[in-house]
Amino acid sequence: MSSILELMPSVYAGASLALLAVMGSTLVRAILGPTAFDRVMAVNMFGTKTVLLLSLLGFLSGRPDFLDIALVYALVNFLSTIAVLRFFEGRPQVVKQCSTTDVDLDVNHDADPDASGPTTAMEE
Amino acid sequence: MELIIDITLLTFLGLTALAINRIDKLFCIIMLSGIYSLLCASLFVSMDAVDVAFTEAAVGTGIATVLLLSTIGATDTQQRSAPQRPLFALLVVCATGAILVYGTMDMPAFGDPDAPIHHHVAPRYLEMSQQEVGSDNIVTSILSSYRGFDTLGETVVIFTAGLSVVGLIGFRGMQKFGDRQRAAGITQDDMGKHLVLRIVIKMFIPLILLFALYVQFHGDFGPGGGFQAGVIFASGFIFYTLMFGLDAAMRVVSPRTLSYIAALGVLTYGGVGITTLLMGGNFLDYNVLRPDPLQGQHLGIFLIELGVGTTVFSIMVLIFFAFSSRKGLRQ
Structure with a gap:
């Protein structure tokens, strides 16, 4: 039992490193885009990873009572996602304006704002 | 690591x-x-x-x-x-x-124990705040007791900023926006489309409000306090507005009521200061509020955190209402 407890800090450290790697790749997607929905998804995922990283940091430093901050993010992080999707709703030309490439964005095919709104919220 | x-x-x-x-x-x-x-x-x-x-x-x-x-x-x-x-x-x-x-080259290194910031008043805060203020979270005892005057200033700044935003953007044509929304028929039909989102948010809003209250009243013991609680509480209202529309949200609490609540928060904070003056102490010296100084500190911090929380909440919602009614006008 004690050997497991001794192992825990390195487990937390390894998990933090893995999370940082995931956050890095999410950041690349958020910066490169190219469509607006890539960025929305990236920010939402980055928020989820931040919740996990904050929890891990609490355990790494031996003070898990700071989980409150992770809880705040878990509760209000998807507010911005919902706001963005409500903002795009029924306005495909705005979606095009907000994407960085001139790729012909088939809004109705794979990135319908109505369809992606509820799914994104459900993943929280 | x-x-x-x-x-x-x-x-x-x-x-x-x-x-x-x-x-x-x-x-x-x-x-x-x-x-x-x-x-x-x-x-x-x-x-x-x-x-x-x-x-x-x-x-x-x-x-x-x-x-x-x-x-x-x-x-x-x-x-x-x-x-x-x-x-x-x-x-x-x-x-x-x-x-x-x-x-920055002249500044002491990060975490240097000889840095001036660790020698002036910090030792007293760290060693004495448990006896003098009695709050487990030293940040709370500094913000709301030792530096209560600064926090009063910050609350007034938030209040003024909110009033300025509402004064600049205003609620002109708000009635018109409501009529237009109703005329466009996006009140009821629109809602039916987002059934999952609506139900999830309905489940989440009470949790967010409850968590805000926890942050408000737990500020003595853990991270958080009136400011954070006010913002989280306002987030709950913004969720409601995003899902059910501005009209419904304004029926819950109108901009006029919100501005009264905002003023009430600042008045609560200032009122505690005046009360301590009248009871023979210094401005915002909570020791005189109760016979036992520690109890007085506890009561004073509780009251001013409540003032900060209500002001921040109502100003945040007020600014959001002002912005969204503006957005509706342009559509």
Whole structure:
């Protein structure tokens, strides 16, 4: 039992490193885009990873009572996602304006704002 | 280990800042600034500034993003390019930056125990606050008791900022917006489309409000306090507005009521100060509120945190209402 407890800090450290790697790749997607929905998804995922990283940091430093901050993010992080999707709703030309490439964005095919709104919220 | 995490987070922060500078699509900038805020909060936690991280968490991704989105909804999604290449400005910025970097060389290293900041009043706060204020969280005892006057100033600043925003943007044509929304038929039919989202949010709003109250009343013992609680409470209301429309939200609490609540919060804070004066103490000296000084401190901090919380909540919701009614006018 004690050997497991001794192992825990390195487990937390390894998990933090893995999370940082995931956050890095999410950041690349958020910066490169190219469509607006890539960025929305990236920010939402980055928020989820931040919740996990904050929890891990609490355990790494031996003070898990700071989980409150992770809880705040878990509760209000998807507010911005919902706001963005409500903002795009029924306005495909705005979606095009907000994407960085001139790729012909088939809004109705794979990135319908109505369809992606509820799914994104459900993943929280 | 913490060093690796800090360095990685700082690298991400730098990359995000560079990307914000390079991209001229305002929407992408808003998304990236959300990420920037998340990174800042992680950095604050890893550097043990938990109360700051809590504030960043409450404000950064939720309310800030929503307000920025309302702004580009009312204006434009594209940044205008500068008419000429401002070489002189670049020179000035570089020179100022060099001077600032030069200035930091004289500053003590991070975490240096001999730094002046650890010698002036900090030892007294760290050693005596348990006996003098009795609050487990030293940050709370500094903010609301030792430096209660500063926090009163900050609350008044928030109050004034909210009043200025409402004064500048205003609620002109708000009735018209409601009529238009009803005329467009997006009140009931629109709602039916987002059944899952509606139910999830209905389940979440009570939890958010409850958590805000926990943060409000738990500020003595853990991170958080009136400011963070007010922002989280306002986030709950913004969720409601996003899902059920501005009209429904304004029926719950009208802008007029909100402005009264905002003033009430500042008055509560100031009123505690006046009461302590009348009871023979200094301004905001909570010791005289009760026979036992520690109980007095506890009561005083409770009351002023309540004042901060109500002011911040109502100002945040008021600003959001002002922005969204504006957005409706432009559509």
